[in-house]
Amino acid sequence: MFTLLKNTNLYAPKALGKKDILIVGEKIVAIEDNLDAYINKNTNIWDAKGKTVTPGLIDQHIHVIGAGGKRSFSSMTPEVQLSELIACGTTTINSLLGTDGTVRDIRTLYGKVKALEQEGISTSMFCGYYGVDTPTITDSIQADMIFIDKVIGCKIAISDIRSSYPTATELLRKLNQIRNGGFIGGKKGILHVHLGDLDTKMDLLFELVQKHQFPIEHISPTHVGRTETLFNQAIEFAKLGGMIDITTAASQYIAPYKSVLYALEQGVSIENLTFSTDGHAGLTKFSDQGNAIGTKSALINKNLEETVLLVKKGNLPIEEAFKLVTSNPAKNLGLKYKGIIKVNNDADFCVFDNDLNLVDVFAKGKQMMKDGVVIVKGNFES
Template structure:
């Protein structure tokens, strides 16, 4: 089956204007202002007028097997469903463990990833978790990344957080070196995803590793960088030294009341401060637990991260903060894909057919293709997980 999307305004994520896009199998096979087909092959023609066509979103931190547990076994959050991602325009997710790497395991993470991939979603994983020494599947960070196709890096390793293992400079440097070498051997990037907590040490440990060893700052990818204005300032300095920072789109009213900066607002602030748009990303932290603590760090409540928050923050970036569609899209398509070494997040000939067709006025999803499979049509799921209603 060939699919021809006609008359949409295409953002690749750079603006290409109004052009036609032809999909064949899993790939984009042509982009042209006026594609004409003379063939007896079946062609599904989609009228894209009044819509924009973008790459499918790349969500760089999702807890696909659930997270949580900070309030006991009953507080473990549920697993992600396929449509949690696709209905929000997400075609690629990067999965990770979090605080709990005992009842949540890497074997389950990879199995869940493979199941989602069978339905057409693009899924990659990080080995390890919050704590060091890092847990692995094979007994080796290097072997996990080298031999298990889903593993592309390590994370999310926690720093500046009471729930972290309080890693030392040497521990983090050794981990980064192992991941980097594994990436070199396997053709992957071997990036270290860093969970940054609320402690005032912020990114100091990353700078110490860079200053005292041969590990580059760009090897680390810190997330949750909108927790406070002080952390955001540290993130801007990190970007100016060659790093990339990530803002979490899932948040709570409690967090916002206690100084957290919404992701879209944080991106707008960074751009206004002259940070290169290529240095900024947003991720959902989907299906993570969002703990609410009192002043003594006692847990008093939990909420669950939502993948759909990525779409809402993209819309907020454009409509509320007047960020261009190109720059807003970069934070959830090409930027995370390029940083993590994924051939995703762009529209060009021979690229994977991961596409999102949105209403041009409201930026709401109309149709979603992942690897050329039509996952969502007219805003409704055409493909669901095996056990979804």
């Protein structure tokens, strides 16, 4: 069965103009001005009617089995459901543990990312959590990288009172396992680094790159927009060639889209910036008087919202703004067939109307949202 998307206004994310896209199974097999030659009785024709089509969005930092627990067991956040992801155009996720590596189990995380894949989207994960004592599925980070299909890197925390205060040597030993395991497992391999608000900021990461000369592309700092001083240091990291990740649903001193605009003004390339939501992280809920009254989940639709704001309020071209949630995170994670609409890549698409409202979503060649309504839900969703 062929699926032919007709009359798309295509951003791959590069602006390509009016194009037809031919899908066979889960893959893109042709992109041309006109592909009517492939129309036959077995062709499913879907007319985009000139709507804007981008790659499906990638969320590289999301807690699909929930997180939180900062106010005892009842404050742990719930699992993410498939329909939540489709509703905001997310067709690829990379998930991880948070502060908690005890109640939240690494094998449970693996099971959830496998389940979401079976339900229709693309998934990967990191081993590790905040601590230096890395939870793994096998007996080591390197073995996870080699033998566990979904594991593409490892997470750790620095500059946070909840971290284990790792040394540069400890981080280098983890990076050694990640990189060597990636060589054998056919993965890029990255150390994904949670940044807190302590004065040490990203000092350890600069030590890894400048003193120990570790390749910067394997080091992935996140929550860089937590404070102004941290973000200014992150800008210098990006100028060295590093990829910096701006959290859209938590850990921010100004609106994330404004952080992007500021970074660009300071000379950072758009190619070195990504968005991620930290979706379903546990956030403190405050009363109107500023008192803590409970916990809420970080919203998973913020990547889409902030990207649209980059276009509408920041005046960035669509082809530049959408890099932060498509081609850039794909490059950061080493996802070979994601983030760009091109022949042989996976058929993941977001379709927008003239006002950049999301109206249709395709994941791995299957339509998941139609006319603004999610039509494919998870197994246990009503």
